Amino acid sequence: MFGASSQLMAQDISLFQQFNGHYDYTAFGNTLNAIENGSGGNCSILTSSSADLNLNANQNIVAAYLYWAGSGNGDFDIALNGTPITAQRTFNDALDPTRVFFAAFADVTDIITNQGSTTYTISDFDLSAIINPFCPTGTNFGGWAITVIYQDDSLPLNQLNVYDGLQSVPTFLSITLDNLNVLDNEDAKIGFVAWEGDAGLAVNEQLTINGNVISNFPLNPANNAFNGTNSFTGASDLYNMDIDVYNIQDNISIGDTSATIELTSGQDFVMINNIITVLNSQLPDASISIDDYIVNCGDNSVELFYTVYNTNSTDTLPANTLIAFYVDGILIGQSQTTNAITIGASESGSIIVSVPDDIDPNLTIIAIVDDDGNMTGTITEINEDNNITFEDIELLVIPDIVTLPNLIGCNEGFEISTYNLYDALEGQDFNEENITFYQSLEDLETGSSPILIPSDFNNTSSPETIYVRLTSPPCYEVFQFDLTIENCPPFIPDGFSPNGDTLNDWFNIEGLYNIFTEHNLIIYNRYGDIVFEGNNDKPWYGKINRGLNKQGSKAPVGTYYYILNLNDPNYQPIVGWVYLNY
Template identity: 75%
Template structure:
């Protein structure tokens, strides 16, 4: 794509500057089997001039006659006159209000107006018919204009139609309001003339006088063009309609010229020059019809997908070839930019026919430090250097801009630790949901993980969070709370503490496999340095044990009965946990058989 190639009009010079004029510029473009005709009529009852009648009609009519294979696609109504404007008129009694207005001036006292309305619906409905413009009343404003012959009013309709028998053309509608008080030059760029047969240019002009023919010429590429006898070379603006042959359109012109001998195959531009040595003429509308077979690539980013915490974006896009007269070739390059940085490239897969599209996807990667709120620019016909390889009907519509918000994961929130009682070997059992008591959540939206990688991938979650045994101490648990469109992350520690042992009241060492030993719960393999001493009721020590030596009711201390089971009775224990957080525990245990 080359930005200098879009169609533009450049006004090069005015000998007498207009006070309020609007430069002629591109209004609408049609690419395909299109052509046009124009009809209209004046409100003047005679040619104006210092001795002409100072009266003006409020209504006039013209006939439209299209062939059956000419299908109306657009109809543009222009009307103009002396004064500041009548912007509410009627066509076949249908009220019309100006959608756009124009103004120009010969001097401070002589101002003129023009107006535009799209009446495609009306003309499509009525078709071939007589079109009558009414309620167009300039009677009260023309009197000051009459002595200088600048009193006028008129209207014209440009009808663009499609005809399957036509070649593929590019039809451009330009409008504005510029006067030609000696010299006006306009350059059309970005032409690609493939065949100049039936090439044409047409005008809607106001206030031209048939009687004034002083250096009044129309040239294209330096060649004078004319349609004699209707439009002589020295009197281009003489109150005629080239389409109908009418010669009584006082002070207005609807002219069309064949320019096939004035523009050549391969031309990429054309220069139109209008001159008038005496007559004040205002150009309101220019239409060109050229056989220019070109594609027109446009692109739209239809949708995108971003994942939480990722800087990759999947873009869904469509490449179009709508406003075109030729196929868009396969492998037309596409580039994607962020802040001027190329972040992705693609290309069309297949040739795209006139009026058709092709959809595709691409994954682009934005820099890690990118602002979460970013703007991506997609450009079709861009080789990655902002340069294109395809000549198009319009080089200024290859860009599509899309605003995207990355899904940034909030900072990890640390929750209070869960403390578990040591069940041995620094292992405990936890209900992980207990760590979330201060959060509002639904169970289906919560999952627990042992690593951030698993959390981000949503894999290997802890299966039974309500009954989880740690694998290390301390151990970090990561929590994923779904919070569309993203999720929140929490973490907490699982820690172990040695909880107070539970000492049973008694046991029965009878080898029945039930309660056969002095099972002090929460002691063994937890308080691994503990010492246990057992005394009989006389204060004699009968047993001394540790983490590897629990008491099964056997005597291993004293001077008698080593290895024998103690008699039934109550015994006194002293349990020294050898833990700075606990004092020795003492109490009674009953041994029974």
């Protein structure tokens, strides 16, 4: 019946599910109205009704969606062949604040698959308590419909789109269906589930697709599209509901990505709840996932493991399909598939990408399949909006190098000393098993050529920088320190015995020779005469090399006085006594 819709409530028709393959659909259902409504009609309403599903043996159920609707705020708990059903989604619309309507949805695939072609009864659908106020204006109704999508190998490869929502028209309604991809318009079809249409009202009621009036005469005349019919069964007694399907081969063109449905009505109030399009479409559909990744300490390179899919498709995805990887809009890597990916198949791959140094270490890598590196695709696909994925990644940033105090060693000759490198870490909390020493930062970063015996290490230069890698999961810390040399005070023995037994045969002042290379040693006898003068190249073996007599001969047994001038600004001359014996 007529009413001026205030559109107080409505949910725009939008894509709910898409199926690509050898798919088609059928629909069945029934009304709860015993007769068509009207201001003078019967005000009673049924609480159950039945309808038959008839499928061929080669038609395999893929999905089944139950829609039910009626006057009032809604009954969302009903039963299908005795199985309780609760609405998974709900919709609502209104003519005015007192005349509100509802619709509901439930996925009943399991029930329909298990029971197959048989009679289905909706029960416990009770609007009797609220129907009376709607009867005077002829807006009292209730009904249900099940859309069944099936697979049949004899069918062409189709794209089947299920749209739903709840939009009404008493005067004019326009709905644009997106996500279409028309490859071949042969046998293209569009179907509807609509509520509250009246067979007795045909005032300026017209349904158009892309500006073309469509009809299924005589079941659905051009001036009375929503008239209580089921196009699949030919039934005309679905009072105040419609399950209709139309061939639109001549109303849609190859290459179309959308279609516009327009409905006008001068009196009848109609609510569109479900729209289905079936179009021949043999196209691939590339999508991608990032499955895993590897990051290394202090390295801006990331190894990505990914999979390219051709799942929701009706054709093979070509080999060498391009893949691009981005961070903050910057292209950081490109790859491509190796093989042609058949319908429903996938291919895995990996790539190492390098992240710019100035990017925040907490970053998001975006992967796009069918992308030439300029965010542009080159392959026509069923769905161009599912080619992208992303992965949040944290680079393993190594903390700044900590500089430790120098480790000082005594010069053992020629600027060489022996060090226990662990001594440089005094005061640090560490376990020797977690510490590794290196002679270059490059070796540390690659983990190559570690110092094998850190507790007994001889420097190779002075100063020499040593690098320390301290394992600190998930990464490591880095320290560095310098090995430096100082000339430590020499150790001067009390005596020596140059008797040729190779033991203590010379005045061996430890820490002197090849260390204080500019030193001068003077030996005096007890009378104050100089008997020997030596330097770094001339140690004292107990022989006389000064004085007028006895040069080259052995000095007598006895105590001798020495003056050792190290010629080092850090030291004063050292004096003392040494005993010579044979």
